[in-house]
Amino acid sequence: MKFPIPEEEMLYSGHTACPGCGAVLALKYVLKGLGPRTMIVIPPSCAGTISAPFPFSSLKIPVLRIPFETTAISASGIRAALDVMGKKDIHVLAWAGDGGTYDIGLQALSATAERNDNIIYVCYDNEAYMNTGIQRSSSTPEGAWTTTTPSPYLKDTPKKDIVRIMAAHKIPYIATASIGYPPDLIKKVEKAKQKVGTKFILIFSPCPTGWRYSSELTIKVAKLATETGIFPLYEVEHGEKYYLGKKRPEKPLKEYFSLQGRFRTMKEEDLRRVEEKVRKEQEYLARMAG
Amino acid sequence: MPMQPWKPTSWLFFRVLRKEVEREMKKRYSVKSLEEMPITAISFSTTEGNETGEWRSQRPLLDSEKCNQCGLCWMYCPDNAILPEKDSFQISYTYCKGCGICAKECPKGAILLVKEKR
Amino acid sequence: MKRVISGNQSVSYAVLSAKAQVIAAYPITPQSSVVEMLANFCSTGQLHTKFINVESEHSAMAACISASVVGARTFTATSSQGLALMHELLHYASGLRLPIVMANVNRALGSPFNLKADLSDSLSQRDTGWLQFYCESGQEVFDTIIQAYRISEQILLPVMVNLEGFILSHTYEAVDIPDQVQIDRFLPPPAPRDCLDVENPCLFGGTTDFYINFRYKMHQEMEKAKAFCQECDSEFQKTFGRSYGLTQSYLCEDADMILVTAGTIAGTCRVVADQYRKRGLKVGVLRVRLFRPFPSEWICKALQHAKKVAVIDRDFSPGCGGIFAQEIKSALQGTRVSLPVYEFIAGLGGKDVTDEDIGGVVEQTNQTPEPGGVTWIGLLK
Numbered sequence: 001m002k003f004p005i006p007e008e009e010m011l012y013s014g015h016t017a018c019p020g021c022g023a024v025l026a027l028k029y030v031l032k033g034l035g036p037r038t039m040i041v042i043p044p045s046c047a048g049t050i051s052a053p054f055p056f057s058s059l060k061i062p063v064l065r066i067p068f069e070t071t072a073i074s075a076s077g078i079r080a081a082l083d084v085m086g087k088k089d090i091h092v093l094a095w096a097g098d099g100g101t102y103d104i105g106l107q108a109l110s111a112t113a114e115r116n117d118n119i120i121y122v123c124y125d126n127e128a129y130m131n132t133g134i135q136r137s138s139s140t141p142e143g144a145w146t147t148t149t150p151s152p153y154l155k156d157t158p159k160k161d162i163v164r165i166m167a168a169h170k171i172p173y174i175a176t177a178s179i180g181y182p183p184d185l186i187k188k189v190e191k192a193k194q195k196v197g198t199k200f201i202l203i204f205s206p207c208p209t210g211w212r213y214s215s216e217l218t219i220k221v222a223k224l225a226t227e228t229g230i231f232p233l234y235e236v237e238h239g240e241k242y243y244l245g246k247k248r249p250e251k252p253l254k255e256y257f258s259l260q261g262r263f264r265t266m267k268e269e270d271l272r273r274v275e276e277k278v279r280k281e282q283e284y285l286a287r288m289a290g
Numbered sequence: 291m292p293m294q295p296w297k298p299t300s301w302l303f304f305r306v307l308r309k310e311v312e313r314e315m316k317k318r319y320s321v322k323s324l325e326e327m328p329i330t331a332i333s334f335s336t337t338e339g340n341e342t343g344e345w346r347s348q349r350p351l352l353d354s355e356k357c358n359q360c361g362l363c364w365m366y367c368p369d370n371a372i373l374p375e376k377d378s379f380q381i382s383y384t385y386c387k388g389c390g391i392c393a394k395e396c397p398k399g400a401i402l403l404v405k406e407k408r
Numbered sequence: 409m410k411r412v413i414s415g416n417q418s419v420s421y422a423v424l425s426a427k428a429q430v431i432a433a434y435p436i437t438p439q440s441s442v443v444e445m446l447a448n449f450c451s452t453g454q455l456h457t458k459f460i461n462v463e464s465e466h467s468a469m470a471a472c473i474s475a476s477v478v479g480a481r482t483f484t485a486t487s488s489q490g491l492a493l494m495h496e497l498l499h500y501a502s503g504l505r506l507p508i509v510m511a512n513v514n515r516a517l518g519s520p521f522n523l524k525a526d527l528s529d530s531l532s533q534r535d536t537g538w539l540q541f542y543c544e545s546g547q548e549v550f551d552t553i554i555q556a557y558r559i560s561e562q563i564l565l566p567v568m569v570n571l572e573g574f575i576l577s578h579t580y581e582a583v584d585i586p587d588q589v590q591i592d593r594f595l596p597p598p599a600p601r602d603c604l605d606v607e608n609p610c611l612f613g614g615t616t617d618f619y620i621n622f623r624y625k626m627h628q629e630m631e632k633a634k635a636f637c638q639e640c641d642s643e644f645q646k647t648f649g650r651s652y653g654l655t656q657s658y659l660c661e662d663a664d665m666i667l668v669t670a671g672t673i674a675g676t677c678r679v680v681a682d683q684y685r686k687r688g689l690k691v692g693v694l695r696v697r698l699f700r701p702f703p704s705e706w707i708c709k710a711l712q713h714a715k716k717v718a719v720i721d722r723d724f725s726p727g728c729g730g731i732f733a734q735e736i737k738s739a740l741q742g743t744r745v746s747l748p749v750y751e752f753i754a755g756l757g758g759k760d761v762t763d764e765d766i767g768g769v770v771e772q773t774n775q776t777p778e779p780g781g782v783t784w785i786g787l788l789k
Contacts (some may be wrong), residue, residue, distance in 0.1 A: 001377050003345075003361050013370045013382070014337035018344065019389035024368045037606050041474065056340075057611035062604040064477050065613035067500055068772065070470035073462060074546045077432065077474030078604070080458035084480055090606055106388040108470070111463035182365055208389075216390030217367055326620065329564060329625055330505045332602055333611035 005182050006032045015058035017050045020215025022205035022222065024050055024123040025179040027095065031061065033189030034120070038091040039082075041066050041074040043105070045097040045132045046207075047124070069104040071096040075119040082134035083118075091193055094121040099129040100138035101162050113169035116197040120189075123162065123200070126207040134210040141230075143270050145262040146210070154265065158277070161201060163236065170239035172197040178204040179230060180222030184245070188235065204231045212261025224256040229278040234285060235254070242288040249282065297360035342369060346388035349406045354378055363392035363401060409782050410584050415576040418446035418546040418570075418583050419485060419511045420554035424455050425591045426509075427746040428483040432460040434470035434490060437523050438573040439513040442485045465490030468698075469510075470498040476506040477612055479603040481557065484508070487573060488529040495533065498566075501571045502537025502626065504613060506562035507598065508567075509553060510538075514671070514722075516572040516757045524758020525572035527671065527723040531731045539567040539624055539633060542670040542700040547654055554595055555640050561598045565626070572722075575672050576760060586648055594647045630701045637698055654698040657710045659685070663692025665773055666711055668721040668736060670696045673754070673761050677720070680766040691720075691770060696732060704739035711740065718773040720766070721739050722755040729753070729782045749780065754785035761785070 010031035017024040023046045031038065039062045042048050048065055052058045066074040075094035082090050094112075096105055101123040109121065128146045129135040136146040138160040148156040166174050172195045177185040185203065192199035207223050208215040225231035229249030236242050252273055257263040310359060352363075364379055371386040372379050381392075384408045392399040413421065414629070419442045431450075433443040449455035458475075463467045467485050472482040486494065486581035491512055501508050516526035530540060541560065543549045549571050556567040571577055603735025604612065616622070638654055658678050660666055667677045674695035694710050696703075706721050711717055716747040717740075728734060733751040740747055750773045755761040772783060 001359050001361070001374065003374075004365050007374075009370050011370060012336040012338050013385035014338070014340035014342055015369070016337075016342070017368060019368075019387035020391055021368050025366070028368070028370070039478075039604050039606065049615075052333065052337045052613035052614065054611075055333045055335050055618035057333040057336045057543060057609075057614070058337040059611070060609060062606060062609045063611040064474060064604060066474065067470065067496060070467065070474075070497075072468040073460075073470045076460060076472040077430065078478050080430045080432075080460055080471065081475035081478035081480035081482075084456075084458045085478070107463060108467050111467060114463075115461065117460075152520035211372070214390070216394040218368075218389070218391055219395050219778065324621055324624070327621055328602065329629075330503060330612070330622055330690070331614045331616045331618070333614045 005029065008032065010036070010048060010060045012058050012060065015050045015052060017046070018209045018215070020208045021046070021068055022179050022207055022218050023097070023124045025218070026203040026205045029179065029182045029185050030093070030122055030189050030201070031059070033186040034091050034093060034193060035087060036061060036092055039064070039078055040093040040095050041071055041078065041094065041166045042095050043100045044069045046099055046126070047095055047097065049131055054211045069103045070108055071100055072109040072121055075111050075121065076117040077117070079117055079119050081109055087211065094119055094120045095128070096121075096123055098123060098125040098127060098268060099137040102138045102162055110169065113166060113171050113198045113200070116171060118196050118198070120192050120199045120201065122203060122233045124203045124205040126205045126210060127159070128210050130207050130210045142274070143266050145193055151265050157255050165235050166200045167239040171200060172238060173199040174236040176202045176204070176231065176233050178226055178233060178278070179206070180219055180226060181205070181233070184233065204225070210262070213259050217259060220257070221259055224251065224259065227251045228253045231280055232282065232285060234289070242285060242290070244285055244289045250279045253278065341384050342387050343384045346386060346406045348388045348390065348403045349383070350381055350386065350388070350390070350393050351402045351404060352379065352381055353400045353402065356398045358398055360397060362395050362397065366391050366395050409587070410582050412580050413439070413546060414578050414580050415443040415546045415549055416513070416578065417445055418550040419553060419571070420449065421583070421585050422550045423483050424449050425585065425588060426554060426557045426595060427455070427481065428457055429480040430458045430460070430475035430482045431484065432462050432468040432470065432475070432482070433484050434462050434465045434468050434486070436465070436487045436490045438515060438577045439485045439487045439511070442511060442513070443681060443683050448608065457746060462761060465471070465493045469501065472508050473497060473501050473504065476508050477604050477642060478505065479598070479601070481598055482784055483507050483510070485511040485513070485626070487513045488517045491529050491533060492517060495536070498533055498536035501566045505564040505626070507564055509556045509560055510566065510568050511553065511566050512570045513573045513577045514570050522757040525575045525722065526756050527570070527572070529754070530568060530570045531723045534731070538700065539565060539637075541569050541697055542565070542699060543569060543571045543576065543672055543697070544672055544695060546583045547650070549576070550583055550585065550778055551644060551648070551650060551652070551769055552667070554591060555644055558595050559633070559637055559640050563629050563636055564601065565629060572671050573787065590647060594644065614758065627784065634698070634701050634703055652697055654703040655706045655710055656695040656697060658693040660690045660692035660694055660710050661713065662690055663714055664690045665716045665718065665770065666692045666694050666714040667718050667720060667769065668694045668696065668732065668764070670699065670723060673720055673722060676761055676763055677766055680763050680770060684770055689770070689774065702735050702739065706745045707736060707739050711744070711747065714747065716750065716767050716773055718750040718752060720752045720754055720761070720769060722761070724753055724756060750776070750779040751782045752785055755784055759786050771774040
């Protein structure tokens with residue numbers, strides 16, 4: 001029997017993720033890519049709750065739960081200690097959600113990237129502060145409902161482009177990945193672990209609870225985001241070389257938005273505007289990839 | 291709907307520290323007394339005692355004749371509740387939360403979701 | 409060997425001698441030269457350590473916490489605003505029971521903006537679970553940091569060593585730096601403890617309803633810490649010939665009036681005490697060196713024969729008064745509730761506390777029959 005991805009499980013069953021959770025799938029795949037010689041830091045987030053309360057743990061690797069805004073620097077601190085103690089082969093994984101990356105953790109992340117500390121920073125993006133009850137973050141897309149952007153005061157600013165921000169730091173490797181394509185995600189993780197310096201991976205992680213869709217559609221929603229061009233898959237090396245994934249947008253945006261209850265009040269003109277933005281983004285990426 | 295018998299494992303995760311829960315914790319996880327507790331919250335036990343199968347309202351059924359062993363259901367399960375079994379796969383009803391991803395993603399339609407009976 | 413160095417440089421030499429493995433620090437006046445000198449030691453290869461140039465003090469403490477959880481010996485230094493920025497992480501560090509040592513150069517907290525000595529910054533952190541020492545000389549700063557590593561690694565609680573900004577940090581004195589062999593004998597490499605380890609995975613810092621039990625364990629350790637600090641100081645005396653105690657008494661055995669203070673003001677108090685002794689007034693000086701855990705027993709013992717006590721605070725808790733005064737009054741509650749405690753606040757924002765000021769304190773304490781609230785020294789007329 002052939003398995004599409006590495007067989008060894010790095011998570012225990014019995015964790016308290018919502019049924020159909022995208023975030024725990026992201027964690028499952030990244031840990032398969034990194035293996036057991038990994039240490040992970042987790043801030044308060046869905047992942048923090050999934051990692052389980054005392055005296056349990058749902059991960060097979062050492063975990064340090066850290067304050068919210070310190071994900072990147074905590075990983076740097078672990079890296080420094082491991083290097084000084086001569087344990088340079090252990091991977092250090094900083095695992096934060098979109099809130100802990102785009103918002104409160106951005107300062108520490110920028111500093112870690114500037115110092116080019118040898119860590120892998122993964123942001124699993126479920127586009128809101130889901131753990132505290134679906135509040136908007138700067139990663140929430142325009143037009144989305146959250147508890148702090150209820151209709152008619154839906155989020156009116158576009159999703160922050162964290163990849164551009166990280167590219168400006170000229171770190172060795174940045175990748176966008178999606179739980180809809182686990183072999184591609186794991187390949188990117190394996191590529192990251194070969195490189196020295198700060199590596200940033202943004203993982204698209206749909207959330208049935210917050211995005212208001214039925215739990216079995218998680219993988220379908222993740223794939224549609226890439227197939228419609230909302231979440232393109234690409235890699236950036238040293239902030240300059242862009243490599244686009246093979247998937248090009250081929251499906252209409254309406255298919256992606258119609259599946260999610262958080263976009264229920266989206267109007268025709270909003271859809272046109274988003275289509276225009278997606279098209280511009282594709283052009284930009286094509287230009288950067290050369 | 292009949293009353294559910296109280297199951298200590300699931301209740302633990304609602305963090306309701308009742309006497310019975312404390313006793314259960316001490317029995318299962320060797321947290322015997324104040325002296326034996328670690329100096330800070332360091333977890334050494336796994337979550338495998340938490341039977342999340344209790345959460346299900348729908349149950350997936352795998353038809354092994356239709357199954358082509360592609361492994362996609364195993365890959366996409368968020369709870370590692372689909373386990374390799376000889377040269378096929380088996381669903382672990384102890385942990386399956388009934389999210390339905392496996393049924394949706396199966397290319398052969400070999401997984402059927404039925405209402406969970408309690 | 410003896411070197412003529414500043415208070416800040418004493419900190420750096422002590423960290424060099426203690427062989428810290430991970431240092432993360434952010435510059436802030438008046439601490440910056442600590443970090444500059446440490447960076448210099450790292451670049452010349454004298455100090456084999458990972459030096460992380462962080463982007464804020466909050467990150468400096470976060471780096472120390474995570475490096476310490478892996479088992480490394482860590483160090484950071486800061487002052488007022490930086491210490492306040494780290495506040496949530498100070499709780500985190502003591503809650504995780506990590507042996508981190510920090511040098512805090514006492515500086516006033518803004519607003520209004522002031523760069524000079526004031527103990528309010530570290531005293532505002534008195535509930536964070538960190539041990540706190542207040543030093544009076546460069547030599548004491550050096551010695552206390554060495555002791556701090558030994559204490560923190562034994563009891564697994566972080567230690568803050570305080571020195572006053574500019575008054576102590578930037579003034580020079582001859583400091584004896586013992587040779588490394590002696591220091592290594594006093595301060596061996598840290599004993600193994602529960603750490604992040606891929607061979608034995610675990611989860612640190614989980615959510616728990618057993619929280620109260622962990623706090624109780626910290627309380628138990630803090631109570632034992634007093635005796636341990638005393639023991640460590642005696643060991644230091646045997647190895648290096650110097651000791652300071654948890655409190656330092658000067659002529660307190662037969663004193664009618666005892667001046668209680670912390671830090672460099674104690675030096676001025678001793679000069680004034682000698683002057684008054686010549687005039688027939690028996691004045692003694694008690695310097696509080698260990699503030700957390702509060703050495704109530706030691707203080708009550710030192711004050712047992714006094715008729716009046718004057719506490720001079722270089723700090724202020726709005727709505728309450730001087731912080732040392734409150735702690736001393738509550739310590740005396742059990743043994744000598746009737747001992748009058750006169751409260752004085754002086755030297756805030758680095759205002760010089762002169763011998764005339766202390767003389768004023770002695771006169772007022774002597775002449776007033778009852779203490780009547782807090783007296784502020786050095787205000788504009």
